[in-house]
Amino acid sequence: MATKEEKRRLLAYARGxxxxxxxxxxxxxxxxxxxxxxxxxxxxxxKYTYKHCxxxxxxxxxxxxxxxxxxxxGDYRMARLLGITQPSFKEWRTTRGxxxxxxxxxxxxxxxxxxxDQYLNVRPLQERQANExxxxxxxxRT
Numbered sequence: 073m074a075t076k077e078e079k080r081r082l083l084a085y086a087r088g089x090x091x092x093x094x095x096x097x098x099x100x101x102x103x104x105x106x107x108x109x110x111x112x113x114x115x116x117x118x119k120y121t122y123k124h125c126x127x128x129x130x131x132x133x134x135x136x137x138x139x140x141x142x143x144x145x146g147d148y149r150m151a152r153l154l155g156i157t158q159p160s161f162k163e164w165r166t167t168r169g170x171x172x173x174x175x176x177x178x179x180x181x182x183x184x185x186x187x188x189d190q191y192l193n194v195r196p197l198q199e200r201q202a203n204e205x206x207x208x209x210x211x212x213r214t
Contacts, residue, residue: 081108088117115169127164135164143173 084094091109095102109116127135138150145153150173151161165172 085109085114090117116167135161139165139170145173147172 081094081098084097089097091102091105094100094109095105098105100108106116135154138145138153142150142153147162147165148158151158154161162172
């Protein structure tokens with residue numbers, strides 16, 4: 073490919089255009105743009121590509137906690153923990169440029185009915201601080 077054409081594509085990509093807008097501007101198909109972008113390991117621009125996918129900060133935080141604290145889980149299991157569908161979780165992951173985790177083979181300890189907090193063994197900060205204070209008071213009494 074000519075260097076001039078490559079430079080033109082990269083400049084258009086750097087402006088934050090979606091695949092559709094890039095295709096329109098460059099005179100290519102959307103699939104051609106997507107293929108070009110993926111061959112160079114460039115991620116799509118989620119704020120333009122998925123306008124309907126804005127999440128609250130709390131939901132983003134929940135999904136990040138599940139994704140980063142469970143490297144042994146696949147998309148399906150992480151989606152189950154969050155109470156969403158697997159395609160929704162996969163869309164969230166790919167729009168943020170996150171790679172999939174390797175799939176768990178068998179014998180995963182997660183059982184039906186566990187909440188995300190129980191599974192991750194995450195307790196609110198206030199509860200942990202209250203426990204630490206109680207332990208500290210017990211130590212001072214003796």
